[in-house]
Amino acid sequence: MKLRPFRIALVLITSLIPLALLAVLVFLGRYSWPAITFNGWHFLFGHTWNLGNLYADPVMQRGQLAPIGANYGILVFIVGTLLTSAIALLIAIPISLGVAIFLAEGLGSNLKMILSFVVELLAAVPSVVYGLWGYAVLTPLVARVIGPALRSTLGFLPFFSGSIGSGYGLLAASIVLALMVVPIIAATVRDALSQVPSETKEAAYALGATHFEVIRRAMLPTVRGNIIGACILGLGRALGETMAVLMVSGGALNYFPGNIYSPITTMASFIVSQLDSAMQDPTGMAVRSLAEIALILFVISVITNIIARLLTGTSRNVSSV
Amino acid sequence: MSEKKTAHSVRTAVAASLLTLAVAGSFGAAPAFARTVNIMETGSTLLYPLFNLWVPAYTHSHPEVRINTQGTGSGTGISEAISGVAQIGASDAYMSDPQMKQNPNILNIPLAISAQTVNYNIPGLNNTHLKLNGPVLAGIYDNHIRYWNAPAIQRLNPGVRLPHHRITPIHRTDGSGDTFIFSQYLSFSTPYWNSHVAYGTTISWPAVPGGLGALGNPGMVQSAAQTPYSIAYIGVSFANEVRRAHLGTALLENRAGHFLLPTKTTVEAAAGQLINKTPKDERISLVFAPGAHSYPIINYEYAIVNDHQKNTETANAMRQFLMWTVNPRGGNARSFLRQVRFIALPARISALSRKQIAKIR
Secondary structure: OOOHHHHHHHHHHHHHHHHHHHHHHHHHHHHHHHHHHHHOOHHHHOOOEEOOEOOOOOEEEOOEEEOEOOEEOOHHHHHHHHHHHHHHHHHHHHHHHHHHHHHHHOOOHHHHHHHHHHHHHHHOOOHHHHHHHHHHHHHHHHHHHHHHHHHHHHOOOHHHOOOOOOOOOHHHHHHHHHHHHHHHHHHHHHHHHHOOOHHHHHHHHHOOOOHHHHHHHHHHHHOHHHHHHHHHHHHHHHHHOOHHHHHHOEOOOOOOOOOOOOOEOOHHHHHHHHHHHHOOOOOOHHHHHHHHHHHHHHHHHHHHHHHHHHHHOOOOOHHHO | OHHHHHHHHHHHHHHHHHHHHHHHHHHHOOHHHOOOEEEEEEEOOOOHHHHHHHHHHHHHHOOOEEEEEEEOOHHHHHHHHHHOOOOEEEEOOOOOHHHHHHOOOEEEEEEEEEEEEEEEEOOOOOOOOOEEOHHHHHHHHOOOOOEOOOHHHHHHOOOOOOOOOEOEEEEEOOOOHHHHHHHHHHHHHOHHHHHHOOOOOOOOOOOOOOOEEEOHHHHHHHHHHHOOOEEEEEEHHHHHHHHHOOOEEOEEEOOOOOEEOOOHHHHHHHHHHHOOOOOOOOOOOOOOOOOOOOOOOEEEEEEEEEOOOOOHHHHHHHHHHHHHHHOOOOOOOHHHHHHHOOEOOOHHHHHHHHHHHOOOO
């Protein structure tokens, strides 16, 4: 009985989070509704983004006032977003698992503390710092070293051959994203690994397992749920990353990447780079279409989350064991 | 203990700020404590270097005004001047008719005349001025002309050994007046471009595999310098950066069929053609002007300003500052404009601008 007010307060505070999420969704939906009716399904499958002629008088089209020739299709940006995030995770997951295992099991306690702190610190570096580094250091490196090396080793695969270009593009964006994602995954997995009950480990040792087998057979399966959770966190950051990607992606418009070195654009970076152009549209349709991109991005992250949850199946986190 | 301390310091801070407010309030009216007026300028990265020359010189003699400058792109300049975030929006493009209909209070005030160069990075040829024209540039930017030694380019440059390399066209990703005047050049000279792509501060660039987007004029210079066999359009106020990056500059074909570089003579010749056609609200394109000596890509550099400011002090300060910028003995003096390779406003245009500036209240 005494706990009642406390409980009510807790419920109120906790419900703020889903309510905020819902509010964002409702706002985006309402605000972009004219764009949704104007664009239809073409929005998802078209690959031309055209604001139309902003210097002519807008006309009524499909029940909405929009500039002549306005045509919004975002498939290119959806592809760019999913490709950069996927490649970033492909690079980041093995590295971060290695880092996490090394930190949790391979070090003495002093060094462990210092290095864990450094990894966590990396997770807190603002993304624009990574972006600037990518812009100044990574893109020339991709153009001169990483790109040619990849092409000469993996060039027999279609996606790795062809022109390397300027360094700005899919590969640079994915590497920057991977760098941003590694500390997140590594720190989360390391935490989980260090919480594996010593009984589990001792039981494995008692069965005659080597240190490596203990990690592989006993510890990693125990934290499987945490690993997937960490990857979702990382994916979330990669999908939504804006500035760092904008600075190294090459800002491709209206075409799909031909190979891994091609310039691309992601949904998030497109929203920020096009907002002030869109505001030149007197009908507001362009800004509403950008809001529709935000809505789709939101939906995509929800879907990827659900898929990842389904993949984890019945496996649980260590904390709930 | 520490909580008490925090509470105490919060109380002190609140008291202190209240006191400051009270003091500021009571002295606000006194002329001896004339408040500094803050003016924010944002927009065109082409005008940005010029504002950075103007502002220190002007505020030196007018210490009561503080002017902040930002190079964010003409699109931002226009939208922030409309929303009131910035007092002066710098833009290389004038506002469209539909936009003017929505925002009848906004003035488009030319401050100077600028030009644009087309630059390229072809190893070995950057000291040669290649000849290019609108249809060829349109072909490069819409993927019809893919190699530097394409017949269309070779025809314009007989005797030049052009390399068989893919061209990487670079465009601006931000809303940009440079995109506006460049795409106008293509539209006015190439009917195909005009009917399929047209012009604007942002246009739907045709898909060119490998084509790059860059942010602002600094980004254009950097991307072009870093990408061999690329081509870019860059505002003339970045001529020094272009030279430092060892990029080549193209001779562009004007309406009369002559190939020219932007010089004081060719830019003034082009401006001279359109002085008498400039309307009262000064929204007019100077691109692809007639005349044998007219450089084809020039434009008025605009201050986008709301004629209703939030208070008279700001309005007065802005009027004074803008009047100074268009004055041939003030901001339009050759000593300023020469450094960014701009051209002063002709007397008639200057008079039109002053008439518009006088409307700011």
